[in-house]
Amino acid sequence: MVYKSQNPFFFGLSLVQNEKNLYGYINKKGEEIIACQYEYASNFYNGVVIVENKGKKGVINTEGKLIFPLEYEDIYFTFFNCIILTTPKGKMGAANISGEWFIKPNHHQITEAGKCLLVTRANKYNLYLLNQNDLIKSEKREYKNCIDAQNFLIVVDNKNKYGLLDENGNILIECMYPSLEFFEGDDNDNTYFIASEKNKLGLINQNGKLIIPFEYLHITRNNKKMCMFVGKGKRNNELFGVIDFENNILIPPIYNNIGDFLEDSFWVIQDVRYNNEFKPKHSIINLKNKILIQNLNDIRLITPEMAIFQRKKAGLLHPKTFEIILKETYNQITFAEQDIENDNIFLFVKKNYYYGVMIAETQTEILPCVYLNIMVNTDFTFIVKNKNKKFGIVDNKNNIVLPCEYEDLFELQFEQEGDFMIFAAKKDKYSGVIDIENNVILPFEYDEILYIDWNERQIEALKGKWIKNPYKMVKNPSKELKSTEILKDNLEVFQDEKTELFGFQNNEKQIILPAAYQYVSGEFCDGFCLVGAAEKVREFYKMGVINTEGDLIVPCQYKTLEYASQNLFVFQNKKGKFGVLEILKNKEYKEVVTAQYDFIVIYQGYCLAEFKKQGKNCIEVIYRDKKTQISVISDTIIAELHYELSDMGVKIKNKEGYWGFMNLEGNIIIPCEYQEIHHEFSEGLIGVMSDGYWGFVDENNCLQIPCEYIHEVTPFKKGKAFVYDCVVKDFL
Numbered sequence: 001m002v003y004k005s006q007n008p009f010f011f012g013l014s015l016v017q018n019e020k021n022l023y024g025y026i027n028k029k030g031e032e033i034i035a036c037q038y039e040y041a042s043n044f045y046n047g048v049v050i051v052e053n054k055g056k057k058g059v060i061n062t063e064g065k066l067i068f069p070l071e072y073e074d075i076y077f078t079f080f081n082c083i084i085l086t087t088p089k090g091k092m093g094a095a096n097i098s099g100e101w102f103i104k105p106n107h108h109q110i111t112e113a114g115k116c117l118l119v120t121r122a123n124k125y126n127l128y129l130l131n132q133n134d135l136i137k138s139e140k141r142e143y144k145n146c147i148d149a150q151n152f153l154i155v156v157d158n159k160n161k162y163g164l165l166d167e168n169g170n171i172l173i174e175c176m177y178p179s180l181e182f183f184e185g186d187d188n189d190n191t192y193f194i195a196s197e198k199n200k201l202g203l204i205n206q207n208g209k210l211i212i213p214f215e216y217l218h219i220t221r222n223n224k225k226m227c228m229f230v231g232k233g234k235r236n237n238e239l240f241g242v243i244d245f246e247n248n249i250l251i252p253p254i255y256n257n258i259g260d261f262l263e264d265s266f267w268v269i270q271d272v273r274y275n276n277e278f279k280p281k282h283s284i285i286n287l288k289n290k291i292l293i294q295n296l297n298d299i300r301l302i303t304p305e306m307a308i309f310q311r312k313k314a315g316l317l318h319p320k321t322f323e324i325i326l327k328e329t330y331n332q333i334t335f336a337e338q339d340i341e342n343d344n345i346f347l348f349v350k351k352n353y354y355y356g357v358m359i360a361e362t363q364t365e366i367l368p369c370v371y372l373n374i375m376v377n378t379d380f381t382f383i384v385k386n387k388n389k390k391f392g393i394v395d396n397k398n399n400i401v402l403p404c405e406y407e408d409l410f411e412l413q414f415e416q417e418g419d420f421m422i423f424a425a426k427k428d429k430y431s432g433v434i435d436i437e438n439n440v441i442l443p444f445e446y447d448e449i450l451y452i453d454w455n456e457r458q459i460e461a462l463k464g465k466w467i468k469n470p471y472k473m474v475k476n477p478s479k480e481l482k483s484t485e486i487l488k489d490n491l492e493v494f495q496d497e498k499t500e501l502f503g504f505q506n507n508e509k510q511i512i513l514p515a516a517y518q519y520v521s522g523e524f525c526d527g528f529c530l531v532g533a534a535e536k537v538r539e540f541y542k543m544g545v546i547n548t549e550g551d552l553i554v555p556c557q558y559k560t561l562e563y564a565s566q567n568l569f570v571f572q573n574k575k576g577k578f579g580v581l582e583i584l585k586n587k588e589y590k591e592v593v594t595a596q597y598d599f600i601v602i603y604q605g606y607c608l609a610e611f612k613k614q615g616k617n618c619i620e621v622i623y624r625d626k627k628t629q630i631s632v633i634s635d636t637i638i639a640e641l642h643y644e645l646s647d648m649g650v651k652i653k654n655k656e657g658y659w660g661f662m663n664l665e666g667n668i669i670i671p672c673e674y675q676e677i678h679h680e681f682s683e684g685l686i687g688v689m690s691d692g693y694w695g696f697v698d699e700n701n702c703l704q705i706p707c708e709y710i711h712e713v714t715p716f717k718k719g720k721a722f723v724y725d726c727v728v729k730d731f732l
Contacts, residue, residue, distance in 0.1 A: 001032070007673070010044040011062055023051075025062075034064040043656050045077045048097045059083065059099075067099040077656070080132040082117070084110050094119075094128075096135040103128060103138075111612075114153050114167030118146045127155070129169035139169070149182040152191065152206060164193065164206065173208040183228075184221055192245075194219050203228075203245075212247050223260045227287070242266065242287070251289050256280065262319055265292060267299060284319075293322050300335070302345060302360055308333045316363065326363050333358075337376040348374060357382060357396075366396050377411050379421060381436075391425075393436070402438055412452045412459075424449035433459060493520050502531075504550060513550035517541075524548060525563045528583065532556060545569065545583065554581065554589050564607055568592075570600045580607055580622055593622055608650070619650065621662070637662065651679050661686060670701050682715035696721070 006026075007015040013025040013033060024036030040052035048059050048067055058070035068075070074086040081097045085105060093105025094117060103110065109120040117128040127146055129139040145156040153165040155175065163175035173180075183192040183203060191206045201219050203212035212219065217238050218231030226245070231238035232253040241253030251258070255268040265286045271278040283294035293299075298310045307319040314333040316326035332350035336357060339346065345360040349369060356369035367374065373385040381395050384404065392404030402409075408426035412433065421436045431449045433442035442449070446461040494505050496515035503515035518541040519532030527548050532541035533556040544556035554561070560572040567583040572595070579595035597609040597620075607622035618636050638653045650662040652672060660672035661681075670677065676689040685696040685704060695707030696716075714722045 001030075007043055011047055013044060013062060015041055015043055025049075025064075033062075034060070042654070043658075045656055046081050046097055048083075050075050050077075059097075067097065068095070078112055078117075079115050080130050080135060082130065082135060084117075094135075100136055102130075102136045113146050113148060114151070114165070114169070116153070116165075116167075116169045127153075127165075127169060141169075149193075150185065150191070152182070154180050154182070154193075162195075164208075166206075172206055173204070183219070184225075186225060211245060212243070222266075224263070224287075229258055240268075250287050251285060261301060262304065265319075284322075293317075302335060302347075306360060308335075308347075316360070330369075336374075337380070339380050344380075346376060346380070354387075367394065367398050375410070377421065379436075383409050383411070383423075393423075401436065402434075412449070422452070431461065504529075504546075513546065517556075519543075521563075526567065528553070528563070528567070528569075530561050530563065543571070545589075547587070551587060553583055553587055568607070570607060571595065578609065580609075619652075621650070649680050651677060659688075669699055670697065676712075678715060680715070682717065682721075683719065685716055685721075687713045687715065687721075 001018070003016040003018055003026075004021070005017045009028060012027055014028075015023060016026050016032075016036065017023050018036040020036070021039075022036040023038045023041035024032055025034040025041075027033050038051040038053055040050075040057075042050045044062065048061050051058055051060055051070065053070055055073075056070045057072045057075045059067040059075060061067055068083075068085065071088065072085045073088055073090070076084045078084060083095050083097060084092060085095065086092050087105050090108075091105050092107050092110045093101055094103040094110055095101045103117065103119060107119050107121045109118075111118050113127065115132075116130060119126045119128055125143050125146060127141045127143055129141070131137045142158075143155045144158050144160065147154040147156075149164075151167050152172070153167065153169070155163050155165055157163070157175040159175070160178070161175040162177045162180035163171065164173035164180065166172055177195040177197065179194075179196040181194050183194050185191040192203050192211060193206070194201055195204050195214075196202075197214040200214040201216045202210060202214035203219060204210055216230045216232060217235060218229070218240070220229040220231075222229055222242075227242050227250055228245075229240055230243050230253060231240045233239045239253045240255050240258040241249060242251040242258070243249055251266065251268075255270050257269040259267050261267045261284055265284050268283050268285055269280045270283065272281045281294070282296040282299050284292040284299065286292060293309075296309050296311060298308075300308045301319055302308060302316075304320075305318060306325060307317055309315060309317050309328075310332075311328060313328035314330045315324060315328040316333070317324050330349045330351050331353075332348075334348045336346040336348045338344070343361075347358045347360050349356050349358045349365065351369040354369045355371050355374045356365055357367035357374060358365045367382060367384070371384045371386060372389065375383040377383060377393070381393050381401055383391060383393055385391050386404045388404070389407075390404040391406040391409035392400065393402040393409070395401055402423075406425045406427055407429070408424075408431075410424055412422045412424050422441055423434055423436075425432055425434050425444075427444045430444045431446045432440060432444035433449060434440055442459055442461065449459065449461050452459050492505060493502055494511075494515070495502050499515060501515040502517045502520045503511060504513040504520075505511050517531040517533050519530075521530040528545050529547075530543060531546055531552075532543050534541040542556045543558045543561035544552055545554035545561065546552050554569070558571040559574055559576070562570045564570050564580065569581050569583070570578060571581055571591075572578050575595070577595040578597040578600040579591055580593035580600065581589050582592045583589045593607075593609070597611045599610040600622075601608040601610065609620045609622060611618055611620075618638055620636055637650075651659065652662050652668070653659050654672035656672075658672040659674050659677040660668055661670035661677060662668050670686065670688070674688040674690055675692070678687040680686070681699065684698055686698075687694055688697050688707065689712070690707040692710070693707040694709040694711070694713045695703060696705040696713070698704050
């Protein structure tokens with residue numbers, strides 16, 4: 001038989017999918033050992049597998065025999081052959097892979113804590129210490145809370161005293177401290193914790209040995225493993241210094257502030273009296289408390305070879321030798337932007353009230369100090385404001401790209417394919433949109449350019465009335481764009497002088513909605529505006545939504561509301577849980593996503609909902625189907641979110657612990673079949689680990705560079721990716 005898909009073999013069986021999209025298992029001879037009868041099935045885990053039909057899950061073995069019937073809402077494998085199951089009533093229990101319960105399914109929550117289980121029932125926490133050879137035998141302890149701390153567990157008893165367990169639940173430190181938190185581990189298998197005693201902090205190791213006595217108000221990690229920052233003195237007026245792990249004072253606690261500078265040096269701030277006033281003075285000192293440079297108004301590290309320093313004026317120096325690289329000739333020097341591709345660091349420089357731009361490495365002034373203001377564009381051209389207060393664009397040789405003839409100018413969007421840039425500009429008091437070649441994208445007839453939705457190819461602008469102009473972004477837009485306007489009444493906010501409440505009026509100052517709100521967002525998005533009202537005096541207001549006609553579409557009943565896209569809003573209920581509501585065309589609304597999430601992230605019209613499930617970070621992607629225009633919720637996926645500048649991807653993990661990658665529409669573009677995967681694509685490829693070796697696949701999951709490197713590879717940069725002992729070059 002020919003199958004639509006087939007997975008690798010585990011325990012002599014391979015997961016297959018037939019033409020009816022049902023799953024089963026075949027052996028290496030191709031014989032169907034377990035018939036294709038399940039809507040979902042996983043790879044085998046220690047001889048058992050999770051299967052699902054009609055939204056209900058169960059567990060079977062390699063012979064297809066039911067270990068747990070298909071009647072559970074969720075099932076999850078964990079350590080020591082342990083299975084966590086959730087009943088239709090939302091109750092949770094734990095069993096072994098033979099089907100024997102050792103925690104009955106009548107608890108509210110079960111989560112992993114090290115190699116133990118933290119079980120919640122009626123607001124009581126019990127920690128189950130499991131015997132990996134026989135899960136039926138387990139020890140139960142009651143705690144008020146339990147906190148993961150790398151390979152340890154910090155526990156709190158009913159007297160609010162803190163103690164420490166190892167990951168197997170063995171007691172290392174009895175519950176005796178008012179507070180306890182993880183500090184750091186070293187290369188010698190020592191782990192340190194900050195503990196408190198009589199309102200003072202000290203440091204203990206994992207065995208309870210006192211390393212640093214209880215005499216500090218603050219103990220803070222730094223980038224140097226051999227020492228730490230400490231604070232002494234009176235509360236809210238502490239002085240800071242540095243000690244080592246034997247409590248030897250390396251830098252005395254006499255400074256108002258302190259921080260890492262380079263490998264063996266620190267920046268410190270000390271208030272110095274000057275003309276009867278205290279002014280902060282910066283110094284750089286080393287671990288021997290030797291002052292390397294002092295009496296600076298400021299010092300900021302740019303690279304390990306260059307720092308900006310300021311006395312009366314600003315210059316550049318070498319942060320190790322403190323040799324002056326550039327004399328103090330400018331009133332001010334600040335970091336502007338780094339061009340990684342060309343290895344350039346741009347600095348803003350100020351002289352006699354005017355700004356210019358300098359390349360840090362060569363100290364070359366590429367833009368003279370003749371501008372009132374400068375902003376860096378994505379393509380490393382510069383928006384400048386001249387002495388006549390007009391805006392234009394110049395390149396990095398001060399050549400004019402756009403003449404200084406605009407009253408305002410800022411970059412709206414940059415699309416790398418085709419190097420297409422557009423800018424919001426203002427001319428003769430009206431706003432429009434232009435490209436880098438000064439072609440008019442949107443004519444100069446609007447009061448304000450609000451924002452651009454690059455995915456939908458739409459610009460939203462304000463023109464006395466609310467309009468929405470969908471434009472097809474092309475390389476030569478001035479020749480091909482057409483305007484479609486959707487007009488809506490424009491409303492403005494007013495405040496009643498007596499009640500100090502807010503309402504809305506039209507352009508003729510006619511009151512459309514009386515002043516009845518403690519809060520309004522101040523602007524409409526797609527014809528809707530957020531408002532807040534309180535029923536009682538001094539009560540914090542609750543949020544609702546009105547339309548441009550003044551109708552209260554969504555009553556003021558939510559703890560928070562946030563505009564997502566089009567007619568979707570993220571809300572938070574009184575219990576602090578997040579959901580999504582949709583405003584319908586008939587001026588009604590419905591909660592399309594119930595309030596069950598811990599947090600919802602909004603990005604480019606998509607909602608990524610985060611929540612905890614059985615101790616794992618999970619997400620569900622909520623997006624609008626392009627054909628039906630209906631809000632769709634993806635399957636629940638164990639995942640790590642990753643944010644990267646203007647792009648977002650989702651690194652995901654399935655129930656068997658294999659990693660993949662999901663796009664913003666909830667589609668898995670890299671299936672969960674790798675032991676590890678990078679967080680993002682770089683130059684069209686993403687690093688993956690299979691059978692213990694690293695390689696690269698493309699966006700179609702095609703293996704472009706074989707998995708043959710034992711050490712983790714780096715992402716591609718300029719056609720190269722580094723491995724342990726060689727370089728993969730110029731991959732196209």
